[in-house]
Amino acid sequence: MLASERAYLRLREDIVSGRLAPGTALGEVEQAARLGVSRTPLREALRRLGAEGLCVIGKGRTYTVSAISPDDVRHLFELREALECQAARLAAMRGQQAIFAGLAQRFGEAAALLSPEDPEHANYYRLVADLDAALDEAMASPAIQRALSSLRSQVARARRLSKDDHARLVQAAREHQMIAGAVADGDATLAAQATAIHLRASLDAILAALAETTDHDPVVDPTPGTPA
Amino acid sequence: MLASERAYLRLREDIVSGRLAPGTALGEVEQAARLGVSRTPLREALRRLGAEGLCVIGKGRTYTVSAISPDDVRHLFELREALECQAARLAAMRGQQAIFAGLAQRFGEAAALLSPEDPEHANYYRLVADLDAALDEAMASPAIQRALSSLRSQVARARRLSKDDHARLVQAAREHQMIAGAVADGDATLAAQATAIHLRASLDAILAALAETTDHDPVVDPTPGTPA
DNA sequence: TTGAGGCCAGATGTATACATCAGGACGGAC
DNA sequence: GTCCGTCCTGATGTATACATCTGGCCTCAA
The missing domain is CATH 1.20.120.530 (GntR ligand-binding domain-like)
Known part of the structure; x- marks a missing residue:
C-alpha cells in the first residue's frame, strides 16, 4: 500500500478516535517519524485531512487537529x-x-x-x-x-x-x-x-x-x- | 507567493478556460516544466484540483483533465x-x-x-x-x-x-x-x-x-x- | 500468425538535502 | 525597566536523487 495512503488512514483514525485531541499540532517531522514515513507522503495525507476538515491551518503554516464544539x-x-x-x-x-x-x-x-x-x-x-x-x-x-x-x-x-x-x-x-x-x-x-x-x-x-x-x-x- | 499556489491557480485557470481540454493527461514532469516549478508543489496542486473534480485519476496513476458532458x-x-x-x-x-x-x-x-x-x-x-x-x-x-x-x-x-x-x-x-x-x-x-x-x-x-x-x-x- | 513472456522506457512514489520563513529569545539602547 | 532590533532555532517550502511500478514493445515459441 502507498505510504501516503497509510499515513492518511492512520492519521484519520487517530483523529476520529480521539487519540489526537482537537488542538493538537501536527508537525510534519514529528508525525512522519511517528508513522514511519517521510515528510513527502505525510504532507499529502495532511492536506487531504485538511480538505476534509479534520485538521485546519493554525497560526503560521502548521496544521492542528480541528475542534468539534x-x-x-x-x-x-x-x-x-x-x-x-x-x-x-x-x-x-x-x-x-x-x-x-x-x-x-x-x-x-x-x-x-x-x-x-x-x-x-x-x-x-x-x-x-x-x-x-x-x-x-x-x-x-x-x-x-x-x-x-x-x-x-x-x-x-x-x-x-x-x-x-x-x-x-x-x-x-x-x-x-x-x-x-x-x-x-x-x-x-x-x-x-x-x-x-x-x-x-x-x-x-x-x-x-x-x-x-x-x-x-x-x-x-x-x-x-x-x-x- | 508559494509555488504550489501559483501552480494551482495557473492549472485551474488553464482548465476552466479550456486551454487544457478535457482528457488531457497532466504529467507531473511535463506540467512542472511548463509552469516553472518542481514536481513537489505541482503534485500538491494536482491533488487539490483532483479534490475539486477538475481532474480525475485516469488509468495507471496519471491525472487527466475531467470531462464535462x-x-x-x-x-x-x-x-x-x-x-x-x-x-x-x-x-x-x-x-x-x-x-x-x-x-x-x-x-x-x-x-x-x-x-x-x-x-x-x-x-x-x-x-x-x-x-x-x-x-x-x-x-x-x-x-x-x-x-x-x-x-x-x-x-x-x-x-x-x-x-x-x-x-x-x-x-x-x-x-x-x-x-x-x-x-x-x-x-x-x-x-x-x-x-x-x-x-x-x-x-x-x-x-x-x-x-x-x-x-x-x-x-x-x-x-x-x-x-x- | 498469434499468443505469452520478459525486457525496457518513462512515469509516479518516496526519501532527503537545501532554501526560506516564522517565532522567540537575547541583548542593547532609551 | 521596558521596548525594539537582531540573531537563532526549528519549522515548512522546494528541488532533486533514488526506488518502484506501469504499460508497451519486442522476441520467441507453439
Missing part, C-alpha cells in the same frame, strides 16, 4: 442535511424499488439486531452501511457522492460523541426504515423529509451527549501524542 | 442545488435584512448594467459576486462554505459553456432579485425555492448552449499543451 457539530449537520436529503430525493427518483423495500424490511426487524449480546452492534451498523451504499449507488450523482465521502470521516467523529443507548438506536432504526420505505415508494419528497427527521434526531442525540460530557469530562482523550 | 453538468447542478438552497435557507434565517434588501434593489436596476457597451458585463458579474459573498457571510456555516468553494471552479467552467445572451442575463437578474428579496424578508422557504428556480434556469441555458455547440464545434479549445 457543539456549534461545529451543528454546522456539520447543516451540510449533511443538504447533501443527504438531496441524495435521498435522487435515490427515490432513480433507485430500484426492490432493493430499498428489502432494506426497509430489514430495518423493521432491526430491533433483534440490537441485542445486548453484541455491544458493538456490528450487525446493525452493517445494515446502516448497506443503506448508505444503496443510496450512494441509487442517486447516481458522482458530485454528491464525492462531497458526501469527504464528509463521512467528520460524521464518524461526531458520532463517537454520541452514546449509542438502546432506545436511541431503536428509534434510529425506525427512522432508517422510513427513509428506505419512502425511497422504495419512489416518493422523493417523503424520502427527503424522513432523512431530515433522522438527521435532526441524530443531531439532538449528539448535542445532548455533548452537553452531559463536557460538564465533567473532556470530550476526547486529551493525550496529544503516542507513547513512542 | 451534459450529464456531468447535470450532476454538478444536483450538488449545487443541494448546497445553494441550503445556503439561501440559512442566510434567510440569519442574515441581516438590510444588506439583502439593498442587493435586491441593485438587481432590480441591473438591466442598466447590461448595456452592450460592456461586453464583459463586469459590473453585473460584480453584483452577482456581491450576492454570493453576502450569502456566504450570512449563512455562517463554515462546512457549507467549504463545500461551495470547492465547487466554484467547476461551476465557473460550466458557465463558460453558456452563452450569456442579453435575454438570459436580464432574466437571471430577476431571479437573483427574487433570491435577495426572499432572504431580506427572512423567508427561508422562498429563498430556497428562488434559488432552485435560478439554478434550473441556469442549467437549462447551459444545456441548450451545449446542445447547439456540440453539433458543429468542439466544446472547448482542443489544444492539449502550450507551444513551449
Whole structure:
C-alpha cells in the first residue's frame, strides 16, 4: 500500500478516535517519524485531512487537529442535511424499488439486531452501511457522492460523541426504515423529509451527549501524542 | 507567493478556460516544466484540483483533465442545488435584512448594467459576486462554505459553456432579485425555492448552449499543451 | 500468425538535502 | 525597566536523487 495512503488512514483514525485531541499540532517531522514515513507522503495525507476538515491551518503554516464544539457539530449537520436529503430525493427518483423495500424490511426487524449480546452492534451498523451504499449507488450523482465521502470521516467523529443507548438506536432504526420505505415508494419528497427527521434526531442525540460530557469530562482523550 | 499556489491557480485557470481540454493527461514532469516549478508543489496542486473534480485519476496513476458532458453538468447542478438552497435557507434565517434588501434593489436596476457597451458585463458579474459573498457571510456555516468553494471552479467552467445572451442575463437578474428579496424578508422557504428556480434556469441555458455547440464545434479549445 | 513472456522506457512514489520563513529569545539602547 | 532590533532555532517550502511500478514493445515459441 502507498505510504501516503497509510499515513492518511492512520492519521484519520487517530483523529476520529480521539487519540489526537482537537488542538493538537501536527508537525510534519514529528508525525512522519511517528508513522514511519517521510515528510513527502505525510504532507499529502495532511492536506487531504485538511480538505476534509479534520485538521485546519493554525497560526503560521502548521496544521492542528480541528475542534468539534457543539456549534461545529451543528454546522456539520447543516451540510449533511443538504447533501443527504438531496441524495435521498435522487435515490427515490432513480433507485430500484426492490432493493430499498428489502432494506426497509430489514430495518423493521432491526430491533433483534440490537441485542445486548453484541455491544458493538456490528450487525446493525452493517445494515446502516448497506443503506448508505444503496443510496450512494441509487442517486447516481458522482458530485454528491464525492462531497458526501469527504464528509463521512467528520460524521464518524461526531458520532463517537454520541452514546449509542438502546432506545436511541431503536428509534434510529425506525427512522432508517422510513427513509428506505419512502425511497422504495419512489416518493422523493417523503424520502427527503424522513432523512431530515433522522438527521435532526441524530443531531439532538449528539448535542445532548455533548452537553452531559463536557460538564465533567473532556470530550476526547486529551493525550496529544503516542507513547513512542 | 508559494509555488504550489501559483501552480494551482495557473492549472485551474488553464482548465476552466479550456486551454487544457478535457482528457488531457497532466504529467507531473511535463506540467512542472511548463509552469516553472518542481514536481513537489505541482503534485500538491494536482491533488487539490483532483479534490475539486477538475481532474480525475485516469488509468495507471496519471491525472487527466475531467470531462464535462451534459450529464456531468447535470450532476454538478444536483450538488449545487443541494448546497445553494441550503445556503439561501440559512442566510434567510440569519442574515441581516438590510444588506439583502439593498442587493435586491441593485438587481432590480441591473438591466442598466447590461448595456452592450460592456461586453464583459463586469459590473453585473460584480453584483452577482456581491450576492454570493453576502450569502456566504450570512449563512455562517463554515462546512457549507467549504463545500461551495470547492465547487466554484467547476461551476465557473460550466458557465463558460453558456452563452450569456442579453435575454438570459436580464432574466437571471430577476431571479437573483427574487433570491435577495426572499432572504431580506427572512423567508427561508422562498429563498430556497428562488434559488432552485435560478439554478434550473441556469442549467437549462447551459444545456441548450451545449446542445447547439456540440453539433458543429468542439466544446472547448482542443489544444492539449502550450507551444513551449 | 498469434499468443505469452520478459525486457525496457518513462512515469509516479518516496526519501532527503537545501532554501526560506516564522517565532522567540537575547541583548542593547532609551 | 521596558521596548525594539537582531540573531537563532526549528519549522515548512522546494528541488532533486533514488526506488518502484506501469504499460508497451519486442522476441520467441507453439
